[in-house]
Amino acid sequence: MNIFKLVNVMEKKMTPLSIEPNLCTRIISPKGSCNSCIDYCPTNSITIMKNKIEINDQCVECGLCTTVCPTSAISLQRPSLNQLVTDIIQKYAKNERVYLHCKRMPISNSEISSVTVPCLGMIPREVWVSISRMCENLAVYHPVECCRHCEVSQGEDVWRKELGAGEAMSGKRFLITAEIQKSKQQPQYDHNRRSFFTTLFSEIKSTNKLAIQEALGGSEVQSYREKLQDDPMSKVKKEWSAVSTSIVEKVTNESAFPYMNKRKLILEEIMKSDSLQKRNDYRLPTILPDCNFCGACTTLCPTNALSKEEKDRCTTITLQPHKCVDCHLCEDICFFQNILLQGVPNNQLLSKKIALAEKPN
Ligand code: SF4
Ligand code: SF4
Structure with missing residues (x-):
């Protein structure tokens, strides 16, 4: 196992922004004309050099650059897009109404079900399409003129554009509201909705299990306490070495192709929808x-x-x-x-x- 590779990967995972210069079209070729991240960054924090992308301390981690970067050379790891979709679906399964809002416009009532993102502009159209199908009662909490007073000056342009594109693609509309309403009653699930979520969660559960098994080379996941009890130390060490190498490879592969997250979400939607296939x-x-x-x-x-x-x-x-x-x-x-x-x-x-x-x- 290459310990430096592991430390490198772990370090990358700790920061909210992941940078893969090899995916930036400007770095790949001087003829690459993209300037999107620089154009949209509200704090002018991004510099692209010959072979690296630098983000300075002024960065407010709004995530706008991650939405506009076509190749995900810059991508947001926390919250990741998959995690965001899963959070929304899980909250929606338990509540009648879920509010999506940015961290600068907090919702203080703990009885209200909500999902916070750094900036609404970090949500690309692919995610709007994906959640529009599964969460019909999702609302965007947006107090009047809040974006106008925000330091993320370009945020409103980006989220309205991405939300509009997502709505056009899915044919569904989200409620944008300045008012929070508490549900007066517990949600009355109909049978179809309940079974939909039951199936979905069992799928997510089994997918995670499979992913872990795959990362561990198909072996059964045993706790280290159990292993130490019935194995000599040398065997545990040998196994750890094999397992950790395979984890490093898996994590490295995932971070090498972050663009696939957005793409996977939309491919799934296209597969399921005839009308989306024709657009x-x-x-x-x-x-x-x-x-x-x-x-x-x-x-x-x-x-x-x-x-x-x-x-x-x-x-x-x-x-x-x-x-x-x-x-x-x-x-x-x-x-x-x-x-x-x-x-x-x-x-x-x-x-x-x-x-x-x-x-x-
Ligand atoms: S948006 Fe992405 S591809 Fe475009 S210049 Fe920035 S990092 Fe490079
Ligand atoms: S990702 Fe598509 S647009 Fe970009 S270079 Fe490859 S083929 Fe061309």
């Missing part, structure tokens, strides 16, 4: 006939959505649509401007592979 909310690259197959786009694509293969005397450039995050780096770097991002029906994101261009050698 055009995402763009994918197409290659024009004059492509000279230099492969620059496939080399620089930060998410490995594009790849070049040579087989049976034929060169093919293929796309894995679920991995493309519309960062437009391929468009920016193609010298001959032969690759273009175009709107496609959402169901194309579900295709496994699309051959974009082929050339017989």
Whole structure:
């Protein structure tokens, strides 16, 4: 086990913002034109250098940069998007109304069920779509003009834009309210709603168990007290070494592909909804006939959505649509401007592979 790797991973997990410079399109190529995080940061805390992203002490951890970064080169670990969705669903299962609010506008009544986020702008459209399906009575607590007096000056622009996009995609609307109302009665669950949540929680429970088992190499999870009782120390040490290596690899893999969190949420929704499949909310690259197959786009694509293969005397450039995050780096770097991002029906994101261009050698 590489102990330094483990310490590195642990350190990363302690800070709310996770930074993966290898995913930033500006760092990958000087031709990368993205400036979103810098444009939206309310405290001008972000500097992008040759091979690193620096965030200074002025950062207020609002999370806006994480919403606007297409590749999740900067992502928020606490609360993570998955944790946020799970919190909302769990509270919603027990309460008639759940309020979502930012930490600068606290709800002091402990009898009110609420979920706090650093800034509403940290919630991307994919999360709004996901929670709109499961939590119909979620309300956004937003006292009049509160954003106008907030230090996160761009927050309102971002959350209204993302919420609006999420509503358009899901066809559902959230209540935005300046008033908190206590439920007068315990929620009356109907049978379908109760069984929906029972199934959901048992799935979440079994998924976590499976994930732990997978991280431990499929072995049974035994407490260390138990192990010490029936094993000599050497065996415990050997096992710990094997287990910790596998945990490090798993954690490293997850933090290497943080963009998949947003993408996984929306893919699940697209799979379940016919109307969402027909909408055009995402763009994918197409290659024009004059492509000279230099492969620059496939080399620089930060998410490995594009790849070049040579087989049976034929060169093919293929796309894995679920991995493309519309960062437009391929468009920016193609010298001959032969690759273009175009709107496609959402169901194309579900295709496994699309051959974009082929050339017989
Ligand atoms: S890719 Fe992300 S980190 Fe890089 S400039 Fe764009 S928003 Fe910032
Ligand atoms: S295919 Fe192009 S737009 Fe999609 S992730 Fe790769 S570089 Fe970005």
